Amino acid sequence: MNTSTDTFQLYHYGESLCSQMVRLALEEKQISYVSHHMHLELTGENLSRAFKKINPNVVVPVLIHNDVPLYNSWEIICYLDNHAPTKGTPLMPTSAEGLAALDEQVMENALRGDIALGDNFGTSIAGASTYILANILKRRPALSVMWDYLTKHPDPMRKFAFCVLRLRGGLPKPLYEKFIRRLAVGLADCEQRLADGREYIFGDYTMLDIMMTAHLHRIEDVHLDGILTTGRLPNLADYWQRVQARLSYKPAMTDQHSWEWRAAMDEVYQGQASPFLPLLESALNDQLSDLETRKAAA
Numbered sequence: 541m542n543t544s545t546d547t548f549q550l551y552h553y554g555e556s557l558c559s560q561m562v563r564l565a566l567e568e569k570q571i572s573y574v575s576h577h578m579h580l581e582l583t584g585e586n587l588s589r590a591f592k593k594i595n596p597n598v599v600v601p602v603l604i605h606n607d608v609p610l611y612n613s614w615e616i617i618c619y620l621d622n623h624a625p626t627k628g629t630p631l632m633p634t635s636a637e638g639l640a641a642l643d644e645q646v647m648e649n650a651l652r653g654d655i656a657l658g659d660n661f662g663t664s665i666a667g668a669s670t671y672i673l674a675n676i677l678k679r680r681p682a683l684s685v686m687w688d689y690l691t692k693h694p695d696p697m698r699k700f701a702f703c704v705l706r707l708r709g710g711l712p713k714p715l716y717e718k719f720i721r722r723l724a725v726g727l728a729d730c731e732q733r734l735a736d737g738r739e740y741i742f743g744d745y746t747m748l749d750i751m752m753t754a755h756l757h758r759i760e761d762v763h764l765d766g767i768l769t770t771g772r773l774p775n776l777a778d779y780w781q782r783v784q785a786r787l788s789y790k791p792a793m794t795d796q797h798s799w800e801w802r803a804a805m806d807e808v809y810q811g812q813a814s815p816f817l818p819l820l821e822s823a824l825n826d827q828l829s830d831l832e833t834r835k836a837a838a
């Protein structure tokens with residue numbers, strides 16, 4: 541690694557889960573970068589011709605390393621760890637359990653474009669946030685939003701989803717219920733992994749903890765964090781405190797909040813718990829009982 545000539549530029553949005561993950565990785569690896577903070581739904585900046593030259597797929601984050609653009613948050617994180625293996629925190633697991641489970645767990649937590657919303661934990665937490673996106677889109681005239689997404693967004697599923705969000709204020713309710721049930725599966729799984737008192741998901745801190753930090757931060761944003769105080773997820777609740785106490789958390793997460801996202805959160809939730817919290821509680825209880833029954837039978 542030649543740090544003196546290395547330059548990193550990050551195109552990102554304050555509240556995007558994938559941008560948060562890459563910023564956490566950059567902080568953990570102690571790699572400095574030039575920040576290009578963008579707005580997404582508020583202005584449609586990511587659909588502009590200028591940004592399409594940087595990423596024709598119009599999504600953030602994009603990390604540019606010495607003129608080479610890198611896409612996909614989990615691939616960027618692996619790239620950074622490979623590029624600077626001895627700098628900052630190593631992000632790959634060293635335990636046998638971690639090595640065996642990493643790929644599957646990364647795919648479970650990633651915002652993958654090749655599966656439907658709600659088919660893994662990552663896309664479920666993104667889906668559960670869409671009331672916030674709808675509220676931000678409401679700041680712009682419906683016709684301008686429809687024109688932008690229908691003519692400029694390359695992803696057929698997303699362009700349709702953004703129009704539905706602008707016109708209906710949210711996706712159909714059964715979809716949110718699907719997201720919530722999928723979240724219960726992931727939360728129960730993490731609780732179970734942490735149950736032996738380990739500090740992080742695979743023992744030592746890894747890229748999976750980066751992904752979970754962004755997801756738990758989002759659980760707070762969508763006012764589902766009451767799930768951490770029910771007493772059903774004691775290890776995950778402690779883990780959440782632990783990842784927030786890391787030096788990476790403030791610069792990568794809270795220092796990067798975007799005003800329109802915070803305003804939308806306040807307007808959507810009005811300081812109250814999400815109306816989906818009871819469903820999350822009951823789905824989590826089912827999930828935890830199921831895991832206990834399976835453990836007892838093993």
Ligand SMILES: N[C@@H](CCC(=O)N[C@@H](CS)C(=O)NCC(=O)O)C(=O)O
Pocket residue numbers: 556557558559580586598599600601611612613614650651652653693698
């Ligand atoms: N697979 C990509 C997903 C990137 C992604 O979906 N980014 C979202 C924000 S988290 C985005 O830019 N959305 C804007 C849009 O689709 O218009 C990654 O992991 O980086």
